[in-house]
Amino acid sequence: MDKDGFNRPCIQPGITLPEDVSRQIAWSCPGLNVKPVQEDGVNRGVWGRLISLTTGYASDDSLRFNGATGGALSALQKYLLENGRVDAIVSVSSDPENPLLCAVSSFSDPTEVERRTGSRYAPSSPLQDIMAEIKKYNSFAFVGKPCDVSALRRAATLIPELKNKVRYYLSFFCAGVPSQNATSKMLEKMGLDDKNVVSLKYRGNGWPGFASAMDRQGKEVRMSYNDSWGKILGHRVLGRCKICPDGIGEHADITCADAWHCDEKGFPDFREAAGVNAIAVRTSAGAELFRDAVRDGYITIQDSDLSGSVLEKMQPYQAYRKKVLITRTLACFVTRGTFIRFKVWPALVNAIKINPLRHVREFMGTTYRVLKGRL
Numbered sequence: 084m085d086k087d088g089f090n091r092p093c094i095q096p097g098i099t100l101p102e103d104v105s106r107q108i109a110w111s112c113p114g115l116n117v118k119p120v121q122e123d124g125v126n127r128g129v130w131g132r133l134i135s136l137t138t139g140y141a142s143d144d145s146l147r148f149n150g151a152t153g154g155a156l157s158a159l160q161k162y163l164l165e166n167g168r169v170d171a172i173v174s175v176s177s178d179p180e181n182p183l184l185c186a187v188s189s190f191s192d193p194t195e196v197e198r199r200t201g202s203r204y205a206p207s208s209p210l211q212d213i214m215a216e217i218k219k220y221n222s223f224a225f226v227g228k229p230c231d232v233s234a235l236r237r238a239a240t241l242i243p244e245l246k247n248k249v250r251y252y253l254s255f256f257c258a259g260v261p262s263q264n265a266t267s268k269m270l271e272k273m274g275l276d277d278k279n280v281v282s283l284k285y286r287g288n289g290w291p292g293f294a295s296a297m298d299r300q301g302k303e304v305r306m307s308y309n310d311s312w313g314k315i316l317g318h319r320v321l322g323r324c325k326i327c328p329d330g331i332g333e334h335a336d337i338t339c340a341d342a343w344h345c346d347e348k349g350f351p352d353f354r355e356a357a358g359v360n361a362i363a364v365r366t367s368a369g370a371e372l373f374r375d376a377v378r379d380g381y382i383t384i385q386d387s388d389l390s391g392s393v394l395e396k397m398q399p400y401q402a403y404r405k406k407v408l409i410t411r412t413l414a415c416f417v418t419r420g421t422f423i424r425f426k427v428w429p430a431l432v433n434a435i436k437i438n439p440l441r442h443v444r445e446f447m448g449t450t451y452r453v454l455k456g457r458l
C-alpha cells in the first residue's frame with residue numbers, strides 16, 4: 084500500500100520477471116487491458132452484453148438486511164456452496180487482524196457467507212495469492228470488483244488451472260476504490276481513533292444502511308451512506324478508477340448493483356428501505372445459475388425484465404461514464420501517452436448518445452486532472 088492509501092502492484096528491486104510472466108501480466112492486468120474475452124448475450128448499449136436484466140433480492144431476510152444492497156450476491160454464493168456447485172468461494176472480507184483492512188481467503192462453509200456481506204469501500208486485492216488459494220479446492224466461484232474479474236477471466240485463458248477451477252465469476256457495479264486514508268478520515272469524522280477500532284462495516288444492516296464502527300472501549304458510532312460514501316469515500320478513489328472502462332462488471336457471469344430510486348435530477352433516494360438489487364446476467368453459465376437460484380428459492384425476483392433506460396435512472400453515473408469513456412481515454416493518451424485497451428466500437432456508439440459539448444468539457448477536465456497529477 085502506497086502513502087496515498089492505495090494497493091499498487093510493484094516488482095521487487097533486483098527481480099527480473101520471466102518472459103512468460105510478463106506476457107501474462109500484459110495480457111491480464113486491468114490497468115492495461117480490459118477487453119472482454121467472452122461474448123455471450125446481446126449488446127444492450129451502455130450496459131454491455133446481457134442475457135437478462137432484472138431486479139430482485141436474497142429471499143433470506145437476514146442476507147437481504149445484512150447485504151450491501153439486497154444480498155443477491157451473497158444468496159448466489161450460498162446457493163453455490165449449499166448445492167455443491169462449487170467447493171469454495173474466493174472473496175474479500177474484513178481482515179481478522181485489522182478490521183480496517185480487506186483480506187482475501189477461500190471458504191467452503193455456507194454459513195461463512197453472511198460474515199462477508201456488505202461492501203468494503205477500501206483497497207482490496209483478491210488476486211494477490213490466487214494461485215496459492217486455488218490449490219486448496221477443486222472448484223471455485225470468485226467474487227471481486229469488475230477489474231479483478233477482468234484480470235482473472237483474462238488470465239484464465241492463459242493458465243489452465245484457473246480455467247479448470249474457476250467456475251463462476253461474480254461481481255458488482257463499482258464506482259471506484261477509495262483510498263485507505265479515506266477510511267481513517269471517515270472514522271475521524273465519526274469520532275473514533277482508527278488505531279482503536281475493533282469492528283467496521285461500511286454498509287449493510289438496511290439499504291443503504293449505515294457505516295458503523297466500534298472501538299475497544301465499546302463506543303459505537305455510525306454515519307449515513309450519504310455522508311460516508313457521498314462526502315468522504317467517493318471523493319478519494321484511485322486515479323485508474325476515474326477512467327475505468329468497466330465499472331459494470333462486463334466480464335462477470337452475474338453482476339449486482341443498487342436498484343436506487345432516483346428523483347427527476349437523478350439523485351438517488353437514500354431513505355432506508357428493504358434492499359433491492361439490479362441483477363445483470365451476462366453469460367450462459369450465469370443464466371443457468373440465476374435460474375436455479377431463483378427456482379430453489381434463494382433469490383426473489385421483483386421486476387423480471389428491467390429496461391436499460393430504467394437502469395440508467397437507477398445508475399446515472401455508471402451510464403454517463405460509459406458515454407464519456409472514449410473522451411477521457413483520449414485525453415489520457417494525448418497528455419501522457421497511456422491507455423487501457425477496451426472494445427472501442429461499443430464505446431464510440433455510446434459516445435454519440437450525449438451532447439458533443441460534454442465531450443469537450445470532459446476532454447478538458449481530464450487533461451487538467453492529468454496535468455495536475457490528480458489522475
Ligand SMILES: Cc1cc2nc3c(=O)[nH]c(=O)nc-3n(C[C@H](O)[C@H](O)[C@H](O)COP(=O)(O)OP(=O)(O)OC[C@H]3O[C@@H](n4cnc5c(N)ncnc54)[C@H](O)[C@@H]3O)c2cc1C
Nearest residue numbers: 150151152153154155156157201203207255257258340341
Ligand atoms: C469499491 C466499491 C464500489 C461500489 N460502487 C458501486 C456503484 O457504483 N454502484 C452500485 O450500484 N454499487 C456499488 N457498490 C456496491 C455494490 O454494487 C453492491 O455491493 C452490490 O449491489 C451488491 O450488493 P449485494 O447486497 O448483492 O452484496 P452482498 O450480498 O453484500 O455481497 C457483497 C460482496 O462483495 C464483496 N466485496 C465487498 N467489498 C469488496 C471489495 N472492496 N473488493 C472485492 N469484493 C468486495 C464481498 O466479499 C461480498 O461477497 C460498490 C461496492 C464497492 C466495494
